[in-house]
Ligand SMILES: Nc1ncnc2c1ncn2[C@@H]1O[C@H](COP(=O)(O)OP(=O)(O)OP(=O)(O)O)[C@@H](O)[C@H]1O
């Protein structure tokens with residue numbers, strides 16, 4: 001017998017599991033050993049060995065190795081061995097850099113791996129879906145992706161979209177009844193939910209019947225590869241730039257060699273020098289360092305609770321000009337407590353804090369006996385019946401399991417002495433129409449102990465008023481006249497203007513056909529009972545974050561399903577709504593075209609009573625205005641807008657799998673302030689990348705120019721090949737990495753967002769590179785010429801001085817690179833990594849110069865301590881010039 005044919009008892013027996021308690025930890029452990037992880041096999045990965053060798057496949061490195069081989073044949077063993085050693089070390093460094101980048105990307109993938117709710121040892125908890133085994137009982141609801149193949153044992157309006165397996169995009173209604181036919185296609189197995197398919201409506205519980213490669217998805221696993229590009233726009237631009245740089249470097253190198261040969265240097269020396277120069281000057285490693293910098297930045301973001309799912313988002317974050325954020329839970333704490341009740345024209349207060357179910361009811365400051373208020377009782381009791389939330393006590397604290405709005409209703413009813421379990425003995429819930437953000441309500445059909453049946457609906461009050469035909473006043477049903485409607489409207493506005501979130505409850509008795517009634521029939525002609533108003537305090541850090549964003553040229557827009565007046569009140573508290581910005585509601589939004597919205601969108605800072613479907617329109621309108629938009633969301637219907645936004649942001653706690661999959665950023669704490677932190681980090685990462693591009697390229701320009709100038713002036717080689725390679729490895733490599741870890745400048749969040757199309761060399765970077773390269777080259781050459789004049793028969797002495805000057809000029813320059821302005825604008829030693837990398841570079845340089853065994857290898861001699869005055873003096877001139885130019889500009 002197959003699973004779809006089985007009854008509940010058959011399944012339990014076949015899988016040796018228990019539907020009320022789930023598997024035990026022991027069973028799970030055993031099964032995990034037998035069945036392995038619930039994973040689909042992935043494609044081959046590049047082996048470490050291959051990655052290592054790929055470091056040497058670069059053309060210029062090959063030429064260098066060939067040239068070294070030739071010099072080995074010519075008997076220059078020391079040079080040959082030294083060059084090979086340096087190439088090897090370079091390769092090893094490159095290897096580790098790439099490995100690190102790869103590993104952290106892998107770690108990212110695991111962090112955003114899907115989770116499932118599973119019942120084990122009688123307790124529901126969330127685990128990575130990888131750890132599921134056959135026999136596990138799992139539950140899922142709208143927006144979840146199913147984690148394994150499961151036989152359904154309980155469903156509530158469950159609909160699943162199976163296009164990943166069947167190609168059919170219309171959702172299938174699922175149920176739990178055994179099916180007769182033996183051989184069914186996937187699309188017809190209505191009591192089975194398959195791994196990788198998506199819940200579009202309702203909820204369900206099922207027992208796992210297959211995991212990993214044994215699932216229907218496993219059989220077609222090749223369909224699954226997520227071929228997302230992980231390359232960022234900057235990386236792409238750098239690749240193009242790299243080609244230009246290679247061409248330029250090669251041309252200049254050829255020029256150096258040609259001029260050198262014309263000036264009478266021998267061909268072999270010039271050839272080796274040329275190749276070394278080319279290896280050093282071509283910024284081959286740049287893309288790898290950029291990847292490392294990006295992934296390090298991503299790690300920093302994780303510490304701030306933001307997970308980047310797509311690497312390009314790191315860069316886009318720095319360009320964001322608008323954040324569209326949900327209100328509930330993102331800007332507010334999502335810890336709701338009912339404080340006001342309204343019914344039949346009267347208002348009551350409810351005392352108590354948080355989810356602790358103790359408090360009393362009062363009217364005009366007098367505590368009342370709730371037992372005497374029939375309508376209030378009904379308002380509270382129905383709030384429990386139409387409700388999925390649970391309160392659990394853990395370590396003497398009341399913890400909510402479920403939706404906070406429902407939790408608040410549960411607690412207010414408990415304060416009046418109601419208890420869910422005893423209520424459920426009197427009332428049977430026979431059907432449910434689940435909540436969705438478009439209808440903004442939820443209903444259940446209940447049957448009481450005398451067999452009478454009711455619809456109970458709870459939802460947004462303005463919506464419920466419009467579907468209610470009567471109203472309960474002092475336990476009597478009255479017609480909802482125009483006056484009464486206005487009264488209710490007034491009450492709603494009154495509560496909302498105190499920043500309260502309000503929910504209404506209505507009901508109606510049913511005379512027939514409770515089971516076959518449709519959602520439309522159930523949710524009309526209702527009897528309005530009353531309102532419950534709850535506080536949802538703003539998150540304390542949000543106000544500051546909004547302010548910081550404003551200073552950074554980023555506008556914050558609140559988008560909420562909540563009532564216009566509640567939204568307004570909270571937006572005002574948070575500084576989002578200012579006297580000259582507007583509020584737009586879902587109704588107005590529906591009537592506008594994208595183009596019409598575009599006209600006004602720049603003035604709107606709150607969208608209220610909107611449906612998720614509206615979000616896409618908002619994103620489009622903002623993008624048409626040239627904005628780079630970050631958009632948050634959590635539900636299934638939010639996915640299209642999240643995808644369309646430049647930065648799609650999903651909630652880590654309340655977000656559905658579908659929303660997370662569509663997003664490029666996930667907020668682990670659902671907090672608005674985390675978006676701001678991520679943007680700040682994104683800006684910083686980009687600035688750091690600019691910093692080391694500036695440093696590396698200026699160094700390379702300096703290296704080429706000193707050689708070129710020397711050749712043009714008919715001088716000997718100022719640097720020997722091994723020295724050039726050493727500079728490339730030590731002086732360029734370490735400090736550049738350290739710049740990638742630099743802290744942001746004070747003003748990162750005080751200037752406007754970067755234009756997304758901005759080139760790598762924008763904002764004066766190109767000029768900085770060329771001018772500093774020229775200065776570094778010139779200073780090195782001057783040092784060389786002065787010493788060569790003093791010691792004409794000791795070329796090696798002048799070369800050592802040139803080498804030291806080049807190294808020092810670069811190591812001083814690196815501190816300039818920390819700031820867009822001059823060194824003086826921030827503490828130059830504020831980055832400990834940089835200080836240490838510079839200190840170690842200096843020590844390594846001193847060893848190469850003064851340690852006798854290394855001297856023949858690096859063609860150095862011990863230089864007179866007094867010469868360091870010359871070296872340091874010349875090496876620091878460019879920095880003084882730069883600082884001076886800033887001072888001059890300031891005083892003008
Ligand atoms: N569980 C629920 N049952 C019935 N009605 C609900 C429920 N949750 C919310 N509502 C009503 O539906 C409205 C819309 O809810 P929705 O989740 O779309 O947005 P929200 O939670 O108010 O705000 P945000 O969009 O900022 O998260 C709410 O304002 C509330 O009136």
Ligand SMILES: [Ca+2]
Pocket residue numbers: 326328437561634
């Ligand atoms: Ca919501």
